[in-house]
């Protein structure tokens with residue numbers, strides 16, 4: 001034996017010993033009752049892992065939280081969340097297309113589901129399934145979900161706070177001050193044109209602010225700037241039924257307050273079905289003002305969704321909601337495309353901690369991340385819905401990215417059961433065993449003459 005061969009053999013032995021030390025429990029065999037027959041821990045058999053079931057429940061909240069669970073043949077399961085204020089059925093109709101598949105084949109499992117996904121709440125089913133697959137895969141591989149999509153570039157996620165408005169600028173500012181006292185460092189205000197509807201001459205006949213009305217709106221921004229400070233990030237949302245020229249007028253009026261962004265200046269459902277896909281309109285607005293323009297909370301996917309806004313630089317920042325945009329994998333693709341165009345990413349969120357943590361894992365990998373929304377700061381039980389993560393979940397305006405496997409948290413069954421919108425906690429779903437929607441679903445045998453002219457009640461190639 002040559003010196004080289006001896007070296008290789010010693011290295012091989014050493015490597016084998018190291019592997020046994022590291023993964024011993026994974027491959028540890030046990031002797032069956034009959035003696036001599038060996039079996040392995042099926043929870044550690046990724047190649048034969050199969051999705052066996054999908055079940056759901058719905059939490060009653062400011063925006064209801066439909067939560068799904070993907071069960072497998074090996075006991076390990078994954079949790080996901082349908083878009084807030086949606087319904088679990090948008091995920092459950094996909095059950096037939098998932099059962100029997102290996103959930104570790106994440107891209108292969110998601111690809112056939114893409115035709116079932118669309119913008120707004122219609123993206124919720126696909127997105128929930130993506131989250132559950134990443135939760136499952138992280139648990140099986142023993143890694144946090146972020147490792148499945150990229151590299152962690154931050155340990156904590158900055159939270160931005162939505163705040164309930166008031167027609168009294170002083171009351172509104174007081175509410176924002178309370179947000180600041182919790183440690184929040186990034187603020188958002190709703191700035192409905194309707195806030196000034198009672199003041200003579202403030203709105204035109206379309207419900208849009210006149211020059212006088214815009215002056216009143218700016219009083220709210222100024223009052224809030226006073227309490228959060230000149231340099232604190234402040235965004236604004238919900239302006240009313242604006243057209244492109246209205247939006248430009250509003251955004252220019254806000255310029256001196258240096259907002260972090262003006263959100264959804266053209267709002268969903270008010271001008272046409274999907275104003276957020278109208279990149280030409282958004283580009284007209286963004287090119288006419290230095291107030292940063294942002295949209296995206298109701299957009300699904302990169303292709304057919306965010307791509308045009310990004311490639312045409314029609315907005316200054318994008319704002320996906322991981323419960324609509326397609327879950328971790330698709331939202332990472334969207335953020336990467338935005339990064340390549342030099343566009344930052346904020347994240348919308350108004351759901352439960354399940355979807356929130358899916359977002360935190362995703363955002364942990366974004367180099368171009370701004371902040372992620374939380375819409376439950378006035379609901380102390382929000383964080384009690386889950387266990388396994390440090391509490392408070394939001395600590396001085398930030399959330400720590402978990403290092404535990406999968407999404408890194410489990411439902412707190414007792415608390416969730418106290419807050420159900422309707423009876424039933426992950427009950428069986430046999431009504432979704434068969435395809436409810438499908439692109440192509442051969443149904444089986446039918447009576448006919450086959451290709452040899454023989455009568456049969458069978459399947460034959462025609």
Ligand SMILES: [Mg+2]
Nearest residue numbers: 237263264297
């Ligand atoms: Mg919004």
